[in-house]
Amino acid sequence: MSSGVPTADCELRFLRAGLEKLESYLLSKEIYWPVGIAARSGETPYPQMTLGALLLALRRAQALAGTPAETAEADRLALQLDATRQRWRVAWEQKAAAEFQARLTLWRNFIEEYRQEPGNHFSHYRYEVGRRVLLHLLAEQAGELPEAHRALLSGLDAVLAQVLVPGDFIWEIELEQLFPREVFWYLFGRLPEQ
Secondary structure (H helix, E strand, O other), rough: OOOOOHHHHHHHHHHHHHHHHHHHHHOOOOEEOOOOOOOOOOOOOOOOEHHHHHHHHHHHHHHHOOOHHHHHHHHHHHHHHHHHHHHHHHHHHHHHHHHHHHHHHHHHHHHHHHOOOOOHHHHHHHHHHHHHHHHHHOOOOOOOOOOOHHHHHHHHHHHHHHHOOOEEOOOHHHHHHHHOOOOOOHHHOOOOOO
C-alpha cells in the first residue's frame, strides 16, 4: 500500500497500462509482469502487474473516483477487464490460481516468521496483509482451488485471529469503504510486538 494519499488517477493509469498487456500476460507462464509505466514524482512505485494487482487497483479506482470522468473511466476499464476475463476464461482462472498459490506461500512465510520472532515482524503487518487481501480477491477468480490451499488459508486465518489485536482500519482511511470489517477483519487491527 502506498504511504501517501491514494488517488484514482494513479490507479487508473496502472489499470490502463495493465489492460494493454493483459492478453499477452494471460497467455504467458509468468505470474508477475512488468507494467511498463513509472510512477509520477511523489507516488509510490507501481507493483508488477498480476491479476490480483489489477483487481485491487480497480477496486481502489472505483472507491477513490472523485469526478464523473474518473467514475466513467473506472467503469469503462471494469468492463474491459471483464470482457478479457470472459474471452480468456480458462487462462484467467489458471493465472489466478497460480498467483493464489504464490501469494499463499508468501503469506504463510510471513505468519510463520512472525510466530518465530514477533518483535522483528509485527511492524511489517500493514504491508504484508495486502497479500491476504489479494488472496481473497484471487479466490473469487480462480475457479476451484485445491482443498489443501483452502485448508492452509483457513489455518493461517485461525492463527492470525488468535493474535490480532482488534482496532481501526490499518490502510488509508479513503479505502475503508472497500473492505467491510465482517469480511476483511484482518485489516482492522495490528499484530502485537510480543
